[in-house]
Amino acid sequence: MLDLLYKHEVYRIVGAAMEVHRELGPGFLEAIYQEALAIEFELQNIPFVEFPRLKMNYKNHELKKEYVPDFCCYEKIIVEIKASKKCTPTDEAQIINALRCANFKIGVLINFGEPSLFWRRYVN
Numbered sequence: 378m379l380d381l382l383y384k385h386e387v388y389r390i391v392g393a394a395m396e397v398h399r400e401l402g403p404g405f406l407e408a409i410y411q412e413a414l415a416i417e418f419e420l421q422n423i424p425f426v427e428f429p430r431l432k433m434n435y436k437n438h439e440l441k442k443e444y445v446p447d448f449c450c451y452e453k454i455i456v457e458i459k460a461s462k463k464c465t466p467t468d469e470a471q472i473i474n475a476l477r478c479a480n481f482k483i484g485v486l487i488n489f490g491e492p493s494l495f496w497r498r499y500v501n
Contacts, residue, residue, distance in 0.1 A: 382500065383483050386451045391496050393417040394458075394487045398494040407460040410489040411447060414458065418450070425450045431479040444475050446484075455484040464488045464495060476501035 381387070397413045411427070418425045429449040433440040448456040457472045464486060472484045476499060488495040 381498075383451070383454060386454055387483065387485055387498055389421065389423055390418075390450055390454065390456060390485055391487070393421050393423060394489070394496060395494055396421075398489055401489070403460075403490050403492060405460060405489070407458060407489075410458055410460055414448070418448070423450055424452065425456075426452075431455075431475075431481075433478045434480070435478070444479050446472075446475060453481065453483065455479070455481050457484065457486050459486070459488040460490040461488060462490055464497075469497070469499075472499050473501075 394414060397410060397417050401409065401413060415425070415427050426449045428445050428447065430443040430445055433442060433444050446455045447458045450456055455472065455475060459468055468486060472486050476482070476484045482501050484499040486497050486499065
């Protein structure tokens with residue numbers, strides 16, 4: 378069986394998101410989930426930076442514009458959150474492109490807006 382990269386860390390991130398979803402349920406604005414998830418990361422001792430500014434590259438040239446995900450956890454996992462009825466292909470493309478351009482290996486997309494927490498792990 379193939380061992381997943383950063384399996385334990387992703388498991389902990391998703392567990393924290395599940396706790397937030399259990400407490401709040403769907404229906405709030407993304408900013409509410411953002412703040413609640415930051416608190417949950419602190420409570421569970423998950424290292425994170427909120428709204429980190431990540432350098433982007435294009436053909437080995439550093440861009441002036443930066444990518445700002447919702448969270449960077451463990452200094453190596455991008456976490457994007459949503460609060461919509463359903464994640465769209467645009468949401469998925471955003472995290473896939475961000476991983477590639479910011480040169481990260483793993484990203485997690487989390488949607489608090491659905492009745493059951495939606496999450497998906499992406500690999501660059």
